[in-house]
Amino acid sequence: MSVRLQIEDVTWQVGGRMVLAGISFEVREGEIAVLMGLNGAGKSTLLDIVAGLRQPAGGDVRLDERSIATSDPRARARLVAHLPQAVRPDLPFIAGELVLMGRYPHTDRWFESQQDRNAVERAMRRTGCWDFRDRLVQTLSGGERQRVLLAACLAQAPKLLLFDEPSTHLDIDQQLHCFSLLREECDRGAACLVVTHDLNLALTYGTRLIVLAEGRVAVDLPAEAAAHRPDWLAHFSPRLTLSTTPSGRPWVSYS
């Protein structure tokens, strides 16, 4: 399995505080790496750096062996899709138009081709939002909007998916659906780096768990190993215990 993403000794500071004090890890093809940590641990910042939205103070990020610092934004957007925490357009865009924007790095035509529109329809059907393609984004509920943004990322046909809390606003069924889609993408050779606070979603769908604490990678474990070594839970709360469901799956419960 080839390495899609290499993060090497990345640092970031704000107001004299080291938010990221030398982060290094790799994400390979087919992996869902789940990035976790307490609020303010720098998860979103790290995702922003990988997406090219922020310049790291030090270190390097490489996609398919090429440093993102030197790559052209369009070429990068053909490889990487970033799902932000929130997007609220004030102007009256409709859902289909937002998803169509995912095709921006792929086409030079003034209006997108039939092929682009097919990709949009496929993505919107997969996330279950094709039915409201003509509705204004402003009038969608939080969950509906999240599915539209998800579709926009899928329509971008990326090799690396960076998802910042993709399950926000989604009901339980949609959360599971969202992570199943990530699974499908990774089975097709993509890699995924996803931020979530839901430890059970992480255990169920992640192939690797990465916990950031005090600016460093505190834990970097394959998901199977994490199921047998509950010590990483201490980074979140002392009130967590790791148990096993009747079907044999690991499960985090609160006490």
Added chain:
Amino acid sequence: MIGVQRHAGRWVAIFAAAFCIAALLLPFVGPFGLSLDRVRARQEPDWSILVHLRVTRTLLGLFAGGALALAGTLFQAILRDALATPYTLGISAGASLGAVVAIWLGWQQFAGVPAIWLAALAGAGIVLALVVGAAVQQRRVSSFSLLLSGLAANSVCSASIIVVFGLVSTTQSFSISRWLIGSVDSVDYAALGSFVAVVALAAAIVMRQAKAWNLMAVDPSWAATRGASVTRLTMSGYGAGSLLTAATVALTGPIGFVGLVVPHLIRTRIGADHRVLMPCAFLGGGVLLAGCDAVGRILIAPSEIPAGAVMAILGGPYLIWVLRQRSAA
């Protein structure tokens, strides 16, 4: 097909037709009734009034309105705020102050370009940098502080124009009065030609990037992660927007509300896709301003109401209506 794309051609054709009809008909509107027969026979004064006064004035109104509406659409996309226009941001006032200072100091030309144009461009650029700079907080532009700093810039520039007005000679003060409230007046064909060339160039730069403005109007990070070069886009947008505003203000003075009313009306009908919105806003803005000017010519004839005043009387209530709708949402 998705969204307005399937009707894109139809909408642009409708607006282009309105633009052409306005260009053909509006020159015949005015306090002095032109007779078609006399014009056809090239008889005076009808022929001269038509060719040297009304045609240039109509064309100036069409292209000035188009430039202002396009600049409004552009600033709204860059700043993601439906109330951002050259006028509300104070850019028109800055350009006016620049023009007035050039007249006061007696500057004529610089490198073959009229000094008024350059001074207006400098004024527009300075105010834009100050207003946007003041409104940026942690890489985000707050709509509220944007409008307040625009208001402040407007007050300072208008007051300064009044001060200069008091300092200059009577003949100069006559030529300065245009920058108190904007109006569309007859210009000579040479000035009209350079104006149309500048507007066409800036409009082409802006509209070529229409797909990228869609991305920017959603969010700058959204744009960046779909592959747009955000910094370069923003800079070229501010540059082209200042150029459109300054070129217009140099000939018409500050005219408000075109950049607010036109994009807003068109967006509510056909949506926010800038590939369709921008050409329609340009054409529609031209029709609206040239139309307002024609109305101003005849409403209290033989006196005239400046087009800027007609626009303000219509646009003020429209702004209140937009604000009310917005707070309801």
